[in-house]
Structures are given as C-alpha cells and as structure tokens.
Amino acid sequence: MKLEVERVPVSRWRETVVERVAGGSRFGSLHATDGGEVRVLLVEPDGQCRLLSTSGRRLESIVEEVGAASWAEREAHDLYGIDFDGHEPMRPLIDHSDGEWRVPVTGGGVHQVAVGPIHAGVIESGHFRFHAVGERILLLDLRLFYKHRGLERASEGAPLGEAIVYAQRACGTCAVANSLAYTLAAETVLGLESRPAIVRARTVLLELERLYNHLNDLSAICAGVGFAAGSMAFAALKERAQRLNRAIFGHRFLFDTVTVGGSRIQVSAPECRQAAGEVAAIVADAASAWRELLFNGSVQDRLRGVGFLTRQQAVRTGAVGPVARASGLEQDARTGSTELSYTGFRPSGLANPAGDVSARAELRHVELQAIGRLLAELLEDGLEPDQASGRLREQRMGCGRVESPRGETVCVVEGRSGRVHRFHLRTASYANWPGLAEAVPGNLLPEFPLINKSFELCYACVDR
Amino acid sequence: MFVLLRDLNRLRVQIGLRRPGSGSLAIRHVDAGSCNACESELNSAANPFYDLQRFGLNVVASPRHADVLLITGPVTRRMREPLLRAYAAMPEPRLVAALGDCALGCNLLGLREEQLDGVESVLPVDIRIAGCPPSPDVIATALQAALAGRGRRSSKRQAVPPPQSNQSP
Numbered sequence: 048m049k050l051e052v053e054r055v056p057v058s059r060w061r062e063t064v065v066e067r068v069a070g071g072s073r074f075g076s077l078h079a080t081d082g083g084e085v086r087v088l089l090v091e092p093d094g095q096c097r098l099l100s101t102s103g104r105r106l107e108s109i110v111e112e113v114g115a116a117s118w119a120e121r122e123a124h125d126l127y128g129i130d131f132d133g134h135e136p137m138r139p140l141i142d143h144s145d146g147e148w149r150v151p152v153t154g155g156g157v158h159q160v161a162v163g164p165i166h167a168g169v170i171e172s173g174h175f176r177f178h179a180v181g182e183r184i185l186l187l188d189l190r191l192f193y194k195h196r197g198l199e200r201a202s203e204g205a206p207l208g209e210a211i212v213y214a215q216r217a218c219g220t221c222a223v224a225n226s227l228a229y230t231l232a233a234e235t236v237l238g239l240e241s242r243p244a245i246v247r248a249r250t251v252l253l254e255l256e257r258l259y260n261h262l263n264d265l266s267a268i269c270a271g272v273g274f275a276a277g278s279m280a281f282a283a284l285k286e287r288a289q290r291l292n293r294a295i296f297g298h299r300f301l302f303d304t305v306t307v308g309g310s311r312i313q314v315s316a317p318e319c320r321q322a323a324g325e326v327a328a329i330v331a332d333a334a335s336a337w338r339e340l341l342f343n344g345s346v347q348d349r350l351r352g353v354g355f356l357t358r359q360q361a362v363r364t365g366a367v368g369p370v371a372r373a374s375g376l377e378q379d380a381r382t383g384s385t386e387l388s389y390t391g392f393r394p395s396g397l398a399n400p401a402g403d404v405s406a407r408a409e410l411r412h413v414e415l416q417a418i419g420r421l422l423a424e425l426l427e428d429g430l431e432p433d434q435a436s437g438r439l440r441e442q443r444m445g446c447g448r449v450e451s452p453r454g455e456t457v458c459v460v461e462g463r464s465g466r467v468h469r470f471h472l473r474t475a476s477y478a479n480w481p482g483l484a485e486a487v488p489g490n491l492l493p494e495f496p497l498i499n500k501s502f503e504l505c506y507a508c509v510d511r
Numbered sequence: 512m513f514v515l516l517r518d519l520n521r522l523r524v525q526i527g528l529r530r531p532g533s534g535s536l537a538i539r540h541v542d543a544g545s546c547n548a549c550e551s552e553l554n555s556a557a558n559p560f561y562d563l564q565r566f567g568l569n570v571v572a573s574p575r576h577a578d579v580l581l582i583t584g585p586v587t588r589r590m591r592e593p594l595l596r597a598y599a600a601m602p603e604p605r606l607v608a609a610l611g612d613c614a615l616g617c618n619l620l621g622l623r624e625e626q627l628d629g630v631e632s633v634l635p636v637d638i639r640i641a642g643c644p645p646s647p648d649v650i651a652t653a654l655q656a657a658l659a660g661r662g663r664r665s666s667k668r669q670a671v672p673p674p675q676s677n678q679s680p
Binding site for chain 1: 515546624646
C-alpha cells in the first residue's frame with residue numbers, strides 16, 4: 048500500500064501526532080531507525096496509511112494521549128536509544144540486562160507470583176509477574192522478548208524479494224498474515240501492481256490461516272476450563288483444517304505460499320470445489336460443537352464475567368482483531384481492503400459485546416461461520432499462477448496492512464536499491480498484549496490461563 | 512457433552528489408531544526461541560488423530576518429573592540460562608530431544624549475537640526430529656522410537672529379580 052510520508056519538526060512531534068489521533072486517525076505503529084528517525088504509522092478511517100516522521104534522539108512522548116504507543120516507545124528506547132520525555136517510568140521492554148524487578152505494587156499483604164519464562168504446558172516462553180493479595184490479582188506485569196532473534200535487523204540488506212522469510216518465520220501460526228503484510232509493503236517499494244488471480248489466492252490463504260487458528264483458540268478456551276471433550280473436538284477440527292492446508296498447498300502452516308511479485312499457486316477448479324466442501328463440513332461441525340458448549344452449564348459458568356476488557360480499555364491500549372470486536376469495536380482490516388478480495392465485507396459483531404472471555408469465544412464462533420461463507424465464494428474457481436505487473440513508480444517506503452487471525456497486522460518496509468533498509472512488523476499480538484494485562488487485574492490467579500487463552504496471543508510475533 | 516464424546520469415539524474408530532506398546536516417557540518441553548509452529552505441532556500430537564498419550568508419552572509440568580527435555584528453537588541468548596537450569600533440574604538418566612530445524616541449527620535466521628546455533632551448542636542431543644515444523648506423525652514416530660530404545664535398556668535391568676513383597680499374606 049502506498050504510504051504518504053509527512054515530515055514533522057521534532058518540536059511539533061507530540062502535538063502533531065496527538066492532533067491526528069484526536070482527528071480520527073488510529074495509531075498503527077511506531078519505530079525508530081539507525082539514522083535517528085522516529086516514525087509513526089497512522090491508519091486513516093478509510094483504511095489508508097500515513098507515516099509521520101521526525102528526526103531526533105530525544106523527543107516528547109505521546110503515551111499520555113496515545114496509550115497504544117507505550118510498548119513501541121519502550122522498544123525504540125531499548126533498541127535504538129531514543130529518549131522519550133514524559134514517558135515515566137521508562138521501564139525496559141526488550142532489554143533484560145536490568146536483573147532487578149521493579150515492584151510497581153506495594154502495600155499490606157501484596158505478594159508476587161513469578162511464572163515463566165518456561166511454562167508448565169507446551170507454551171511459548173515468556174515471564175509473567177503477578178502482584179496479588181491472596182488469589183486476587185492486582186496487577187500483571189509482562190516480560191516477553193525471551194525469544195528475541197533480531198529478525199528485523201537481520202533482514203537489513205537482504206533483497207526485497209527474499210527478505211519475506213524474515214516476516215514468515217517471525218511466527219508460524221501467523222505466517223500468511225505476516226508474510227502478506229510484508230509482501231504488500233515490499234511490492235509498493237518495487238512498484239509492482241497485483242492482479243486479480245494473485246489477490247484471490249492470497250485472500251484464500253489468509254482465510255485458511257484464520258480457519259485453523261480460530262478452531263485452535265476454541266480448543267484452547269475449552270482446555271482453559273478443563274473441558275477435555277470440547278478441547279479435543281475442536282483440536283480434531285483444527286487437524287482437519289491443517290490437513291486440508293497440506294493437501295491443497297503442501298504445508299500445514301501454509302509456509303512459502305505467499306511470494307513477492309506474484310503467485311505460484313495452482314489449484315484446479317475441481318480441487319478448489321472439493322476444498323470448499325471440506326471447509327463447509329469443518330465449519331458445520333464446528334457449529335455443532337459450539338452448540339454443545341452452549342448447553343454445557345459448567346463451561347458457560349466459567350466463561351461469563353471473567354477477564355473483562357471494556358471498550359474504553361480496548362481503545363486506549365490499541366487492541367485489535369477478535370479481542371477488539373468482542374469489546375464492541377467495529378474494527379477489521381478486511382473492511383474496505385483494496386489489495387485483497389473482500390468486496391462488501393462487514394466485520395463480525397456480537398449482540399452483546401461484553402468484552403469478557405465468553406464474548407471472545409463467541410466472536411470466534413461467529414467468525415468461523417463468516418470464514419465458511421467467504422471461502423465458499425473464493426473457492427468457486429480454480430487458482431492460477433500469475434505475475435504482478437511492474438507498472439507503478441518505485442517508492443522509498445511502503446506499508447502492508449492485513450487482518451491476521453489475531454487482528455490487524457501492519458508492516459513498514461523501507462527499501463534502498465532493491466534491498467531492505469528498514470523493516471518493521473507490528474503484529475496483532477504486539478498490539479493486544481497490553482490489553483491482556485488490563486483484562487487480568489481483579490480476577491483470581493486460576494482464571495489467568497483461561498483469560499490468556501481467550502486472547503491466544505503469540506509470543507514469537509512479538510519478540511521477533 | 513455426550514454428543515461430543517460420541518463424535519470423538521466415532522473419529523477414533525475411523526482413524527484406526529494403532530495399539531500402543533508398553534512403557535512411558537515423561538517429556539518436558541522448553542521453547543528456546545521457536546516461531547511457535549513446533550509448539551503448535553507438538554500440541555497437535557495430543558489431538559484425537561495421534562493421541563500421543565496412549566503410547567505413554569506425556570508432557571509433564573516440571574523438569575523434575577521428566578525423562579526427556581524436548582527443545583524447540585535455535586536457543587536464543589535470553590533462553591540459554593533458563594534452558595540450562597531446566598536441564599540441571601532433571602533426574603538422571605535424562606535424554607535431550609531437539610525438535611525442528613531451528614533446534615537442529617539448520618537454516619537459522621536472525622542475528623548471530625541474539626542466538627546460538629541450535630541445541631547442540633549447549634547440550635548433548637540424543638533425539639533429533641527434523642522438519643520445519645515436523646508434523647505430529649513425525650514427532651510421534653520419533654518419540655515412540657526413543658521409548659522403544661529406552662524399553663530395551665530397561666529390560667536388561669529387569670534381569671535383577673524383583674524384591675520380595677513384604678506384605679503379610
């Protein structure tokens with residue numbers, strides 16, 4: 048997607064960003080560069096993106112007004128040494144060298160519960176520090192980035208077409224969304240224009256990724272309340288969805304299916320219709336398993352009234368995707384998308400978007416049905432390989448914005464003579480972790496795994 | 512719930528799962544910087560299509576209970592210490608399994624200063640499971656083979672006669 052870049056003098060930085068956000072633009076991401084530039088990506092109400100850029104190693108923080116920028120400013124401070132005046136206290140995010148834990152909660156009877164980085168199940172690595180009185184959680188402090196591999200920096204200097212692997216391998220379960228966000232940005236830089244066959248193939252891939260992820264999330268939520276029959280039923284459906292991925296595209300996680308500058312995917316019309324049939328069967332079985340959950344009183348009792356994220360909290364923390372929609376925000380990067388096949392798309396919503404675990408679970412169910420309808424339409428015809436045409440002017444910077452299973456993912460790519468100069472990926476998980484920390488206080492410690500699973504965020508996507 | 516259980520039972524019959532052998536392995540998983548695909552497949556190995564637990568292959572919550580340390584990812588600089596601590600906490604004899612290409616040090620992406628060259632650079636590896644990511648059936652097969660190998664070793668030990676029961680008749 049073409050990116051309008053606007054230079055802002057450092058003295059007017061905070062004022063300008065805050066003005067734009069108050070004027071209806073949404074904060075997308077913030078990143079710094081080696082050259083001492085700080086940039087903010089804004090998403091306009093019509094879905095177009097705009098980049099505000101300033102130079103300076105010391106600038107006024109925007110977190111007071113734009114809470115969603117909190118982690119990004121801490122990251123820019125840790126990795127690029129940028130100082131943000133007014134961001135107090137500036138606690139390390141990626142930098143773990145400060146071994147001391149700064150206790151944000153004090154008082155009579157407050158104790159800490161330290162969990163991780165290694166967890167009890169098969170879970171990614173990250174550290175949670177609960178501050179609790181008895182079982183009641185007062186505050187959750189997160190320390191992630193144990194899996195930081197420096198992928199963004201490692202990609203610098205790689206040819207734009209090849210650097211897609213850095214986006215893909217950032218996260219296995221969001222591989223399509225991340226590589227597609229990168230591809231849309233890189234193709235803008237290269238001046239390539241997509242064609243209908245490519246656009247449709249990419250949309251199919253994105254929805255198939257959402258299909259198996261949503262099934263996984265419902266399975267995880269059932270596991271979170273100890274309901275093994277539900278967990279296994281949805282896990283079996285996820286398996287069927289991933290087997291379908293392998294049967295049509297050769298990989299259970301759809302690795303290497305998205306490519307810069309075209310699409311190599313070739314699936315015949317009968318195969319597509321067969322796949323559409325299996326998707327319809329999976330979605331129908333998921334609906335029947337969901338009905339079972341509705342009639343299970345003990346499951347419903349655990350889901351309701353736990354882990355509230357209010358609409359205001361969702362806006363302030365910059366929540367995206369199913370999490371934001373379950374809190375009543377009508378936000379979905381598929382709406383009005385000009386680069387993917389989502390004509391007439393309307394985001395799924397709930398009659399009562401309460402923002403609790405129950406709402407987040409129900410939203411997955413509603414979206415699964417929507418995925419079924421989308422894929423039925425997209426898979427009516429075969430998928431043919433095609434090349435993007437190079438008719439547009441090359442750009443210095445481009446951006447990609449796609450709706451991953453976990454929400455809006457944005458990517459900024461800056462190129463220099465056909466190579467990556469700076470690549471920044473802000474995934475949906477990155478946007479949603481601060482919201483999780485807001486939804487947990489007030490709940491009991493044993494509710495945390497359930498609340499966590501209702502968000503079902505990746506660590507790899509965040510740590511990069 | 513009964514409908515779900517009936518569906519799952521029907522699925523088991525359709526798949527025709529193989530009969531398990533004997534013995535068991537307790538597995539502790541450590542994510543040392545993977546992309547989450549290996550975790551996803553390891554979790555899938557417990558789904559009704561593979562049902563790893565019926566072979567006596569159980570993921571346990573603590574390294575203190577584990578026979579196998581199953582590691583994913585290239586071993587990031589920040590996960591090196593927690594990984595070594597988990598290994599130190601395990602009782603002997605213990606096995607180390609490297610799950611996935613990253614753990615085997617293949618095709619690594621990322622900065623040299625942020626990660627090592629796979630599990631082998633910090634721990635002796637006994638079981639190697641290749642793939643990006645290895646699918647659940649590959650994981651199941653490799654772990655069953657490890658279990659069979661262990662079974663052979665332990666059957667030698669069983670040559671020692673079992674201790675007399677001290678319960679009164």
